[in-house]
Amino acid sequence: MTLSQSLLDRLASAAVAEGLADAVYTRLPTPIGTLTVVQGPRGVVRVGFEREPVDALLAEVAAGLGPRIVASDRELAATRAALEAYFEGTDETLELPVDFSLVRSAFRRDALEELRHVGAGQVVTYGELARRIDHPRAARAIGTACATNPVPIVVPCHRVLPGSGGVGNYGGGPEIKRRLLAHEGALPA
C-alpha cells in the first residue's frame, strides 16, 4: 500500500495554498541529467545537478529557509516550463525570480546578480566580472562565488571563463559546462 501521486500532489498544493511550505522542489530530467530545482516564496533558491544527493541538498535548503519542504511538479510548473524551454532552445532567457538566501556573502551575491546580465550566447572572464562589480582585483573571489553558486544554470556561472583560456571549473563538472556553452553556441575554440 503506497501513497498515490495524486494524494501527494493534493497535499503539496494544499500546503502551498495555505502558506505552509518553506520551499517546494521538483526533479526535472534534462539533457545534462536530472536536475533538482528548489523554489522558495521569493524564487528559485537552489538548483542541483544529478550528481548531488537530493537528501543533502534539501537539508541545505532546510537549514536556510526552514524544514517545511514539499515536492510538487504541479506547483513548479512555470519554473519547469522555463527550464524545459531553455534546454529545448525555444527560449533561453530563463527569466525566473531567484532567491539568494543561500548565498553566504554580500560580495558573492553582487557577483551573481551581475552575472544574471550575461545572456545566453555571451561569456565573460572572471576578471571582467570582477571589474563589473568594482572589485577589479577579486577575480579569484569571483571564482569562489561561481563555485558556490546555489542556483547554477538559472544564474549562469557556466558563462564565466578563465582569462587564460579553456572552460575552467564548474560545479556540475567541466563536461557539463562545455555542453551548456555548446548548447548556447558560445563554446570557446
Next chain:
Amino acid sequence: MRTIVLPPFWSLVEAHGDELLVHARRLAGDAHGEDVVQEALLRALRAYPRLRHADHLRAWLYRITTTTAMDHHRRRAREVLTDDPPAAAAEPDHYDDAFEELIAGLPDTAQAALRLRFVDDLDYAGVAHALGISPEAARQRVSTAIRALRAQGVAA
C-alpha cells in the same frame, strides 16, 4: 536558545507515508484512509516548525494520524445522525468494525490506547510514543481500558 535540525518534511512523507496510510486505513476504514493521511500530514506540517526536538518523528506522525482518524470517526458519527443513517451504517468496512464497536463506549483516550496496542500491535513503548505519555502511563491506560471492557462484559 537551542537550534534544532528538523529533516526536510518531505523526507518524512517519503519514509513513513506508506505505513501511515496502512495505519489510517486500519483506524478509519479503507475508503477514508487517504483522506485521513492527507489531513494528518497537513496538520503535521502546520505544527512542524514548533517542534522542540527532532526525536520520535515517526511516533509523532502516528499520533497525529491517530488523532485525525478519531476526529474523522466523530465527524462521520455526526453525519450518520444527521444525514443518511442506513447507507452510512451499511458501509462494508472490514473486521475492524467489530473492534470499533467493542470499544465505542470507552473514552477517546482509552480507545486510542487500545487501537495502538491491539490494532497497530505496538508495544507499550510504541503506544507511549504515539500518545506522548510515559510507557508506564501507556501500560496503565491500556489495562484500565481492558478492565472497563471486562466490566462491560465484553472482554474475557
